[in-house]
Amino acid sequence: MDILVNLDVPDLAAAEALYVAAFGLRIGRRFGDAGVELLGAQVPVYLLVKSADSIGAATRPRDYARHWMPCHLDVVVDDLAAALARVLAAGFTQEGDVREADWGRIVQIADPFGHGWCLLQFVGRGYDEIASIPA
Numbered sequence: 001m002d003i004l005v006n007l008d009v010p011d012l013a014a015a016e017a018l019y020v021a022a023f024g025l026r027i028g029r030r031f032g033d034a035g036v037e038l039l040g041a042q043v044p045v046y047l048l049v050k051s052a053d054s055i056g057a058a059t060r061p062r063d064y065a066r067h068w069m070p071c072h073l074d075v076v077v078d079d080l081a082a083a084l085a086r087v088l089a090a091g092f093t094q095e096g097d098v099r100e101a102d103w104g105r106i107v108q109i110a111d112p113f114g115h116g117w118c119l120l121q122f123v124g125r126g127y128d129e130i131a132s133i134p135a
Contacts, residue, residue: 003043005073008050009113010064012036015047018111022090023075041075064114072116080105080121087119103129 009015016036019025025045028037038045056062077083080098087109088094095108095116104122111117123129 005041005043005045007045007047007113007115008056008062009047010050010052011113012047012049015111015113018091019045019047022087022092064112066110066114066116069116072118074118074120076120076122078121080107080119083119083121084109092117101130103127 007015012033012035016027016038019038020027023041025038025040028039028044030036033049035046035048038047050056050062052064053061075083084094084098084107092109092111095110098105098107103124103126104120106121107119109117109119
């Protein structure tokens, strides 16, 4: 099974510049004016142009203001401070303080298109620090 990440955006050029600068992704394929494939992560990221107020889910229109999503994306980094500085310089906003956990550090961020993300830096054995394995 393959998993693809698709992000609806209202402005392809702005989204492309943001994600390339923030995460060091590179352009794969272009789909005319409708989208672009970004490579360099474990899964490809597709930026898909969808106009605000077009239907997004069921009968609800898309809204590119910051919103809660039941699904968000985590980016695992080696140096949280450096990664946070890079995404902020690219145009993301920080939502709250960096938090410490037994498995590492985390900070919530958001892109200008309303998508929520987290940056994670694992320490020690990462999630294995807190995980139990079923017998």
